[in-house]
Amino acid sequence: MANVLEINKLSVAYGKVEAVSDISLAVGEGQIVTVIGPNGAGKTTTLSAIMGLLPSRGQVSFDGQVEVVPEVERMVVRGMNLVPEKRELFGTMSIEDNLLLGAFQRHRHGHRDHAATMEEVYALFPRLKERRKQAAGTMSGGERQMLAVGRALMAKPKLLMLDEPSLGLAPLIVREIFRIIAELRRRGVSILLVEQNARAALQVADYAYVLENGQVRMHGEAGALRNDPRVIESYLGLASKHQEMLAS
Ligand code: ATP
Numbered sequence: 001m002a003n004v005l006e007i008n009k010l011s012v013a014y015g016k017v018e019a020v021s022d023i024s025l026a027v028g029e030g031q032i033v034t035v036i037g038p039n040g041a042g043k044t045t046t047l048s049a050i051m052g053l054l055p056s057r058g059q060v061s062f063d064g065q066v067e068v069v070p071e072v073e074r075m076v077v078r079g080m081n082l083v084p085e086k087r088e089l090f091g092t093m094s095i096e097d098n099l100l101l102g103a104f105q106r107h108r109h110g111h112r113d114h115a116a117t118m119e120e121v122y123a124l125f126p127r128l129k130e131r132r133k134q135a136a137g138t139m140s141g142g143e144r145q146m147l148a149v150g151r152a153l154m155a156k157p158k159l160l161m162l163d164e165p166s167l168g169l170a171p172l173i174v175r176e177i178f179r180i181i182a183e184l185r186r187r188g189v190s191i192l193l194v195e196q197n198a199r200a201a202l203q204v205a206d207y208a209y210v211l212e213n214g215q216v217r218m219h220g221e222a223g224a225l226r227n228d229p230r231v232i233e234s235y236l237g238l239a240s241k242h243q244e245m246l247a248s
Pocket of ligand 1: 014019037038039040041042043044045046196
């Protein structure tokens, strides 16, 4: 299987403090790969560096091409898309206009398929269609997350990077979001999923990396990590038992 993304010895520093050190990871075509780890492990920093939002050292290879210095606009044009933890929607604009903005780069490069793509997004998220004229800022947290994912899909990405899509959402909505992540893989989108909800992430993913203190501590098939005593103790213990119900 070809890798859509390959990261080799990626390091990121904020001033003198190194937040991510020599991380290597890969996402195979059509795979869901998850990065789990505690607060401050460097998950968001890693995604930002891959996307070119932060300067980094190391090598990022995307869709068969090495990016010496990832640069965000170019990465978007090449088919990489990030749904950030803060969603970053335009609150006063309607749902539909937020979605259209997601297709902006494609449109600029001559693609005129946004109407069809929007219907695909609406099919995936009927709630967005029902409320398409509503201002994004008035939506619930779950609806906002759906819109953020929908907007990313408007760019028809080869690789979708999701930063904690379940953060702050009610259990039923979390389940719905993970159902959609699995559905996206079925449709051929490769996904790099950053999550603190380790149980749900390991259930949906094919492969997983455990990040601690800016370094990869463990990696392997998601199914194997789910049964690894170290992962169970640190990430799947009794405290997170309730997540199992939410993820199933
Ligand atoms: P969380 O799950 O809490 O979002 P994370 O794994 O995504 O955590 P990062 O947000 O990548 O972790 O942070 C990694 C480290 O880098 C942390 O120690 C954090 O304090 C630090 N850091 C993040 N952003 C900055 C910044 N802009 N300036 C300085 N340090 C930062």
